[in-house]
Amino acid sequence: MAQRVAAPDGGSKRTSRVRVAVRLRPYMEDKGEGHCVRGLDSQNLEIINWRNATETVKYHFDEFHGEQTTQQEVFRSSVKPILPHILNGQNASVFAYGPTGAGKTHTMLGNPKQPGVIPQAVHEVFSLVEAKEREDDGWDYSAGMSYLEIYNEKVLDLLCPGSQDLPIREDRGRNILIPGLTHMPLSSFSDFDLHFIPASLNRTTASTKLNQRSSRSHAILLIKVVRSQRSLPQRQQTGKLYLVDLAGSEDNRRTGNQGLRLKESGAINLSLFTLSKVVDSLNSGSAGRVPYRDSKLTRLLQDSLGGSAHSVMITNIAPEYKYYFDTFSALNFAAKSKLIVNKPFVRETFTVPTVQVKRVRADCESEPQKKRNKDEKKSDEHEASSSQAHPHNPSEMSVLDRLIALENLMLGCQEKDRLAVLKHVAQSRKEIQELKEKQKAFESRALLLNRLTGDPSSSSRGEELFRTDVPSLQRKPSTAAKPKKQQAVVQPLQVSQLRPLQQLPVCTKKKKELSDQHEEPEGKENGKVLSWDSHLDGSLVEQSRQKILQILNTGSLKELKGLQQIGVKKAKLILGWREINGHFIEVEDLKNIEGITEKRFSSFMKANILSAMGK
Known part of the structure; x- marks a missing residue:
C-alpha cells in the first residue's frame, strides 16, 4: 500500500524567502546619453529619479551582477546553492524577468562558448546524481525532462511540435499537473542536450524594433529527479526543478508591433500584469484569493511564488535611457518579489507491506464434520506442543497438509449444497411444465364441449369444471382492494341541440375581442425590429x-x-x-x-x- 507524505524539511515552520538577483546588461549604444543605472556594490544599485534628475533611487537585493559578470559567476552565486534540494525530494525554481531586449534569454540559454543557467544547472544536477551513486547510499536515481511554452495563453509541448493546447490540472496534494505533456527520460547530460536543442528551436520568436530575436512566449523547462530506496519501506522522493525564461514586457509604440505581433504583445503584457497582481496579493498578507488562475503563467508558477519551492528570480535590466521606465518598473517588481516567503517540504511516498488474511467459512459444516474438526484441532494442539518441545520434529509439515484438506472439504460441502439447490429447481420446473400441459388439455376439452352443445353457458361450465379439476399453484390471493373499472358512457348526439352559426353572436364577439387584442409587439414597426x-x-x-x-x-x-x-x-x-x-x-x-x-x-x-x- 503506497502512502504520500508531505514532510517539511527540518520542521513544519521552516520557510524560504524568494531570492532576487539583478543583472545589468552591457551598454550597447555607441553614442548615447550614458547610463541611467549603476551598481554600488555586490548587493546595491541606484537609478536616476525621473522626478528629479539630481537625485537617485537606491535598491538592495540578494545579489547584483554588473556588466562584466560572466555566465559562470551568475550561476555559481545565484543558482547552484538551491540545486541540492532537488535530490532531497524538494522543488526549486529559477526564472528570468525583465523588459524585452534586457538579456533574459542570454542569461538562461547562453551560447556554446558561454552556456547559460539552464545547461549549467542540468549539468550540475547530473553531477550531483553521479556523486550520490558513487557513495552508494542505498538509493537509486532517475531523471527526466519536459519542455513547454505559453504562447497567446496556450500551453504547447516543445518536445512534440504541432501539439494542441494542453490543460492545467491540480491533484489532491495541490501539485500542478499538465496531462498529455511529454516526459523524456534522461540518463546523462549529453542525452539532455540531444533533446533540448531541437526543442528550443520550436519556440516562437520574432523580430521587433528593439530585438532581432524577441521571445514571443514564456518557456518553462522541467527537470524531474526521482530517488527510490532499495530496502524497506522503499521510500520514494520526487524533486522538480523549474527553469523559466519569461517573455519581456513591451511598449508597442517603441517596438512597432502590428497585427499578430500586437496580439502576442497583448497576451505577454496581460500575463505579466497578472504576475504583478499575484505578487501584490502575496505581499498584502490578506486571506483573500490570490489570482493564480487568471493566467496560464501564474498557474504554472503557483509553486514558485508563495508555494513550496526554493525560488530564485534573476531580474535583467538595460542601462540605456530609452529603457529607463522599463528598468524602473522591473526593479520595483523585483523589490516586491523578494518579500515573498515560500514553505518547502519533502515530497515522499513509501510502501507499507500488507499481510493478506484468508477468512475460512465454516457455516456449511455438518455435525459429524464439526466433530472431526474438533478432534483434529485437539491433535493439532498436541502436535504443536510436541513440536515446541522438539523444534526439529518432521510432523510440523502435516499441519499444512491438514489445513489444505480441510479447505478442500469445505469447498466440497459448498459444491454439494449448490447441486442440491439446482436439483430442487429442476424438479420444480418439471412440475410446472406438467401443470401447463394439463391446463391445455382441459381447455381443449371445454372448447370441444362448447361447439357440440352450442350453449354459451356450457363454456362457463367447462371452465368451472376445468378450475375444479386442475390443482392450484398455491398462490396467496392479494388482500389489497382492487379499484373497480369505470366504463365511459357515450351518449348519442342530440341533433335538436345544434344551432345555426348566425344565431351565435357571442362567438363572433369573442373573435372580435381576440383580434382587437392582437397587436404588433413592442419594438416592431411594419414587421421590422427597431433598436432601443x-x-x-x-x-x-x-x-x-x-x-x-x-x-x-x-x-x-x-x-x-x-x-x-x-x-x-x-x-x-x-x-x-x-x-x-x-x-x-x-x-x-x-x-x-x-x-x-x-x-x-x-x-x-x-x-x-x-x-x-x-x-
Whole structure:
C-alpha cells in the first residue's frame, strides 16, 4: 500500500524567502546619453529619479551582477546553492524577468562558448546524481525532462511540435499537473542536450524594433529527479526543478508591433500584469484569493511564488535611457518579489507491506464434520506442543497438509449444497411444465364441449369444471382492494341541440375581442425590429456616448466604478487595458475587455445613456 507524505524539511515552520538577483546588461549604444543605472556594490544599485534628475533611487537585493559578470559567476552565486534540494525530494525554481531586449534569454540559454543557467544547472544536477551513486547510499536515481511554452495563453509541448493546447490540472496534494505533456527520460547530460536543442528551436520568436530575436512566449523547462530506496519501506522522493525564461514586457509604440505581433504583445503584457497582481496579493498578507488562475503563467508558477519551492528570480535590466521606465518598473517588481516567503517540504511516498488474511467459512459444516474438526484441532494442539518441545520434529509439515484438506472439504460441502439447490429447481420446473400441459388439455376439452352443445353457458361450465379439476399453484390471493373499472358512457348526439352559426353572436364577439387584442409587439414597426434608441434624440445619444468615452479614457478607478454595470474588477481591467493600449478610440473598443460580450456591451450602453439622459 503506497502512502504520500508531505514532510517539511527540518520542521513544519521552516520557510524560504524568494531570492532576487539583478543583472545589468552591457551598454550597447555607441553614442548615447550614458547610463541611467549603476551598481554600488555586490548587493546595491541606484537609478536616476525621473522626478528629479539630481537625485537617485537606491535598491538592495540578494545579489547584483554588473556588466562584466560572466555566465559562470551568475550561476555559481545565484543558482547552484538551491540545486541540492532537488535530490532531497524538494522543488526549486529559477526564472528570468525583465523588459524585452534586457538579456533574459542570454542569461538562461547562453551560447556554446558561454552556456547559460539552464545547461549549467542540468549539468550540475547530473553531477550531483553521479556523486550520490558513487557513495552508494542505498538509493537509486532517475531523471527526466519536459519542455513547454505559453504562447497567446496556450500551453504547447516543445518536445512534440504541432501539439494542441494542453490543460492545467491540480491533484489532491495541490501539485500542478499538465496531462498529455511529454516526459523524456534522461540518463546523462549529453542525452539532455540531444533533446533540448531541437526543442528550443520550436519556440516562437520574432523580430521587433528593439530585438532581432524577441521571445514571443514564456518557456518553462522541467527537470524531474526521482530517488527510490532499495530496502524497506522503499521510500520514494520526487524533486522538480523549474527553469523559466519569461517573455519581456513591451511598449508597442517603441517596438512597432502590428497585427499578430500586437496580439502576442497583448497576451505577454496581460500575463505579466497578472504576475504583478499575484505578487501584490502575496505581499498584502490578506486571506483573500490570490489570482493564480487568471493566467496560464501564474498557474504554472503557483509553486514558485508563495508555494513550496526554493525560488530564485534573476531580474535583467538595460542601462540605456530609452529603457529607463522599463528598468524602473522591473526593479520595483523585483523589490516586491523578494518579500515573498515560500514553505518547502519533502515530497515522499513509501510502501507499507500488507499481510493478506484468508477468512475460512465454516457455516456449511455438518455435525459429524464439526466433530472431526474438533478432534483434529485437539491433535493439532498436541502436535504443536510436541513440536515446541522438539523444534526439529518432521510432523510440523502435516499441519499444512491438514489445513489444505480441510479447505478442500469445505469447498466440497459448498459444491454439494449448490447441486442440491439446482436439483430442487429442476424438479420444480418439471412440475410446472406438467401443470401447463394439463391446463391445455382441459381447455381443449371445454372448447370441444362448447361447439357440440352450442350453449354459451356450457363454456362457463367447462371452465368451472376445468378450475375444479386442475390443482392450484398455491398462490396467496392479494388482500389489497382492487379499484373497480369505470366504463365511459357515450351518449348519442342530440341533433335538436345544434344551432345555426348566425344565431351565435357571442362567438363572433369573442373573435372580435381576440383580434382587437392582437397587436404588433413592442419594438416592431411594419414587421421590422427597431433598436432601443430609435425613439431617442440622436444628439442626446451622441452626447452621452462622448461622455462615456471621456470617462473610459480619463476617468479614475472611482469614476469608472460610477458607470452603470461596471464593478471593481471591470474597472481595473479597463485601467490595465488603457495602460497597455492607450485611449479608447470609440466606445465599441470596450468589447476588447475580458468578459464584455456584445450582449453585455449593448446592456451597458442602454443603462448608461438612459441614466445620463434622466439626470
